[in-house]
Amino acid sequence: MSILVIAETRNGELKKASLSAVTCAKILAEKTGLNYNILTFEPSEKAKEELSQLGAEKVFVAKGEHLKNYTAENYAIAVSEIAKKVDAKYILATATTFGKDLLPRLVSKIPNSAMISEVIEVIDAETFKKLVYAGDIISTLKIKSEKKILSVRGTAFDKAGKVDKKSDVVEEEIKENYTRKRFITFEETKSERPELTEASIVVSVGRGIKDPENIKIVEELADVLGAAIGASRAVVDAGWLPNDFQVGQTGKTVAPQLYIAIGISGAIQHVAGMKDSKVIVAINKDPEAPIFQIADIGLVADLFQVVPELTQKLKKLKQESAG
Amino acid sequence: MKILVPVKRTQDPYVKVRLKPDGSGIDTSNIKYAINTFDEIAVEEALRKKEEFGGEVVVVSVGTQEWTEQIRVALAMGADRGILVDTGGKYIDHVIVAKVLAKIIEEEKPDLVIMGKQAIDDDANQVGQILAGLLDWPQATFAYKVEVNLQDRKAKVIREVDGGLETVEVDLPAIITTDLRLNQPRYASLPGIMRARQKPLKTIKIEELGVDLTPYVTIEKLETPPPRKAGVKVKDVDELIEKLKEKKVLPF
Numbered sequence: 182m183s184i185l186v187i188a189e190t191r192n193g194e195l196k197k198a199s200l201s202a203v204t205c206a207k208i209l210a211e212k213t214g215l216n217y218n219i220l221t222f223e224p225s226e227k228a229k230e231e232l233s234q235l236g237a238e239k240v241f242v243a244k245g246e247h248l249k250n251y252t253a254e255n256y257a258i259a260v261s262e263i264a265k266k267v268d269a270k271y272i273l274a275t276a277t278t279f280g281k282d283l284l285p286r287l288v289s290k291i292p293n294s295a296m297i298s299e300v301i302e303v304i305d306a307e308t309f310k311k312l313v314y315a316g317d318i319i320s321t322l323k324i325k326s327e328k329k330i331l332s333v334r335g336t337a338f339d340k341a342g343k344v345d346k347k348s349d350v351v352e353e354e355i356k357e358n359y360t361r362k363r364f365i366t367f368e369e370t371k372s373e374r375p376e377l378t379e380a381s382i383v384v385s386v387g388r389g390i391k392d393p394e395n396i397k398i399v400e401e402l403a404d405v406l407g408a409a410i411g412a413s414r415a416v417v418d419a420g421w422l423p424n425d426f427q428v429g430q431t432g433k434t435v436a437p438q439l440y441i442a443i444g445i446s447g448a449i450q451h452v453a454g455m456k457d458s459k460v461i462v463a464i465n466k467d468p469e470a471p472i473f474q475i476a477d478i479g480l481v482a483d484l485f486q487v488v489p490e491l492t493q494k495l496k497k498l499k500q501e502s503a504g
Numbered sequence: 505m506k507i508l509v510p511v512k513r514t515q516d517p518y519v520k521v522r523l524k525p526d527g528s529g530i531d532t533s534n535i536k537y538a539i540n541t542f543d544e545i546a547v548e549e550a551l552r553k554k555e556e557f558g559g560e561v562v563v564v565s566v567g568t569q570e571w572t573e574q575i576r577v578a579l580a581m582g583a584d585r586g587i588l589v590d591t592g593g594k595y596i597d598h599v600i601v602a603k604v605l606a607k608i609i610e611e612e613k614p615d616l617v618i619m620g621k622q623a624i625d626d627d628a629n630q631v632g633q634i635l636a637g638l639l640d641w642p643q644a645t646f647a648y649k650v651e652v653n654l655q656d657r658k659a660k661v662i663r664e665v666d667g668g669l670e671t672v673e674v675d676l677p678a679i680i681t682t683d684l685r686l687n688q689p690r691y692a693s694l695p696g697i698m699r700a701r702q703k704p705l706k707t708i709k710i711e712e713l714g715v716d717l718t719p720y721v722t723i724e725k726l727e728t729p730p731p732r733k734a735g736v737k738v739k740d741v742d743e744l745i746e747k748l749k750e751k752k753v754l755p756f
Binding site: 290314321424438459477 | 515517530541597599602628629630631633635637638645646663665667670671674685725726727728734753754756
């Protein structure tokens with residue numbers, strides 16, 4: 182019996198978010214005495230090297246012409262084959278859109294299995310915590326199926342670091358091909374800024390920005406700080422920024438060192454996606470805005486005045502510290 | 505084209521949910537209920553496809569008699585008929601819901617199932633994918649745009665994924681789960697509400713479907729997360745920068 186962690190790649194590179202699932206697997210390994218294996222698809226040489234240094238028993242690479250592009254259908258076939266081979270009692274992946282799409286499909290491929298989504302804490306071999314109701318409530322769930330599938334909330338677990346021991350990398354040819362779904366294209370959002378879920382600083386914009394033209398004042402602040410840009414659902418619903426930027430229950434969960442909420446009222450559904458940030462700054466002209474109830478530092482002011490001022494003063498500070 | 509839309513009754517998304525004082529469960533005294541946000545988008549998408557191709561939209565819920573309120577709302581929006589699989593209030597998990605839906609689908613034989621990507625109460629994001637797997641149908645989750653080609657029995661779906669938009673093509677029948685930007689759901693019109701009262705709504709007892717009702721996943725405890733302490737208010741930008749320096753979160 183063992184634990185199997187699925188590691189995600191994009192253009193061959195290992196997605197750092199997957200390292201949170203490895204940490205969760207390590208915790209489970211300690212509690213159960215089981216070893217953990219890693220399974221990945223289409224890794225670069227560098228990604229293979231990185232994966233072989235995470236303390237896994239083995240690193241499996243599933244091979245097949247039909248696995249070049251991700252589909253949940255074909256990847257689920259591959260995962261269930263490898264899971265059988267290593268007699269996986271647990272299957273884990275981080276709850277990115279990849280993990281969210283793929284893992285539940287495994288439930289019907291693997292007999293006597295069930296799943297818990299977005300685990301934030303491991304209590305024991307069959308008891309886990311997750312957030313429900315947009316993060317208003319923590320639910321402790323018990324999973325009694327023989328095989329347990331867990332998606333892991335990335336922000337709740339540290340990213341696993343390197344270990345000295347190197348794992349063997351094993352290639353496995355997968356034959357079965359599901360043909361009723363075809364990958365067509367992937368249109369990548371181009372950005373010079375760090376990825377939202379991986380950034381150490383996030384500058385987030387809400388409806389208070391009033392007009393999509395005004396988003397540039399927030400971008401200027403983000404650029405001084407080297408920050409990623411996030412948005413409230415209102416901004417995304419209005420079509421001012423793509424959904425990819427959305428922080429909240431219905432978007433992404435982030436937990437950066439610093440989260441600056443600009444013109445965001447702090448609706449429950451937004452707060453659910455950022456309340457684990459280390460330091461939260463809120464800038465809003467409404468002193469009653471709920472965001473101030475969770476902010477470490479609040480500034481009640483007109484964002485159109487103070488955000489450009491903040492950008493200028495930080496720019497000066499940055500130059501001074503560089504000089 | 506026949507489209508089946510599973511619908512869940514959930515809390516109004518703009519209300520903060522609290523526990524009962526004794527912690528024994530959710531305090532439902534102040535909760536208003538609605539169709540789950542994402543399921544409402546699914547109903548709308550199904551109606552648009554029906555307007556384009558003709559056919560029928562069937563709404564299915566797996567819950568208690570109270571859930572017929574939400575089925576009626578979907579009928580008032582324009583769906584043709586409803587099915588309630590009555591649980592009698594029995595606790596069921598996601599695997600059971602998926603198995604029940606699979607039974608209904610075997611019976612109804614829709615060309616397409618459109619459903620929400622997740623419910624805003626348990627935030628699990630599981631049932632659509634489990635169901636697709638059970639039926640061995642292709643799945644297109646987190647849909648941003650859906651184009652159906654009925655003649656060739658295919659659908660092209662643009663999906664919202666991390667880092668961009670992915671386009672896939674699925675053969676029908678297929679399961680599609682909705683993301684937020686797929687559409688803006690319509691309101692039920694008054695004539696729609698009147699007509700909904702006449703539309704067929706069938707109730708089936710969950711025990712009649714021959715699905716094992718023993719849950720794999722059970723809820724042990726609910727608790728409120730420790731509140732985040734409100735911090736300080738600063739008077740201006742200079743003071744804000746001082747605080748940021750104190751907390752050592754600036755990159756320079």
